Amino acid sequence: MRLKRKKEMKAQIPTASMSDIAFLLIIFFMTVTVFRKAQGLPVQLPFAKTTERILKQRDLAFVWIGRNGKVSVDDNIVPPERIAVIFRTKMADNPALIVDIKADQNVRYRYVYKVMEALREANALRVVFATRKGQ
Amino acid sequence: MAIVQRKKMEEEAEIPTASMADIAFLLIIFFMTTTNFAREKGLKFLLPEKKDKPQELKIASKNLLKISINDRGEVFLNDQQIDPNRLEEEVKRRLEENKKLIILIRTHENAPYGMMIKAFDAVKAAGGKKVGLGVIKEEGS
Numbered sequence: 001m002r003l004k005r006k007k008e009m010k011a012q013i014p015t016a017s018m019s020d021i022a023f024l025l026i027i028f029f030m031t032v033t034v035f036r037k038a039q040g041l042p043v044q045l046p047f048a049k050t051t052e053r054i055l056k057q058r059d060l061a062f063v064w065i066g067r068n069g070k071v072s073v074d075d076n077i078v079p080p081e082r083i084a085v086i087f088r089t090k091m092a093d094n095p096a097l098i099v100d101i102k103a104d105q106n107v108r109y110r111y112v113y114k115v116m117e118a119l120r121e122a123n124a125l126r127v128v129f130a131t132r133k134g135q
Numbered sequence: 136m137a138i139v140q141r142k143k144m145e146e147e148a149e150i151p152t153a154s155m156a157d158i159a160f161l162l163i164i165f166f167m168t169t170t171n172f173a174r175e176k177g178l179k180f181l182l183p184e185k186k187d188k189p190q191e192l193k194i195a196s197k198n199l200l201k202i203s204i205n206d207r208g209e210v211f212l213n214d215q216q217i218d219p220n221r222l223e224e225e226v227k228r229r230l231e232e233n234k235k236l237i238i239l240i241r242t243h244e245n246a247p248y249g250m251m252i253k254a255f256d257a258v259k260a261a262g263g264k265k266v267g268l269g270v271i272k273e274e275g276s
Binding site: 012015017018019022023025026029030032033035048049050051052053054057060065076100101103104105106107108109110112116121123124125126127129130131132133 | 139151152153156159160162163166167169170175176177178181182184185191204241242243244245247248249251252253255256258260261268270
């Protein structure tokens, strides 16, 4: 009598679609990644209850105003009279620019006002006052 | 010998895809570590356009609510001093009375920026949409 040969069943995990999943994740991360360009100045942002998230991160340009009134754009300390020129060129590159003003909560208002006037001159009208969520 | 050769002929051409997932995961790890999600937060504001001639808008004084901040950071609502923490409810009450209210936040040059944000925040929380920002220049300058 012949013995029936048992079929050998190998346990297998299907890995063919693994790379598809992985590439899908890569594409997701690639699209949402924005590399940080500038570090700016150490500032203590003011608190605000109505703080909103800014979603269009790619259109953001930062202005840092330190507590002694120093203004920094793209990691350079810039004199106040040059701000308008800098932002005019930035506006030419990206007309949808949003300027994120990161000013220290203890800085005198005049420095912030000067920056705002310069931005108006450069026609960069969409601004965000960077704040922290809280009271 | 003949048998061995025939076996070789039967081999199929294959691209090794086993390491594909490894490569992909490596890239994932890279992008995961370098990603920072939208963490930028703040208060949005649209600056008024700068024109050659200063714009003149006539606003009836009953439709205007002035919030002033002096150089010591004290807050005044239409010339009456007010506790900054009470600003929100007060602005809310006045907005309910008059929907057309335009709010002007005037800040002294030497006032701390944080106070202006506090006032602006209160106005936003109260639902004020038409907000203007102004400055009080120091006398003699």
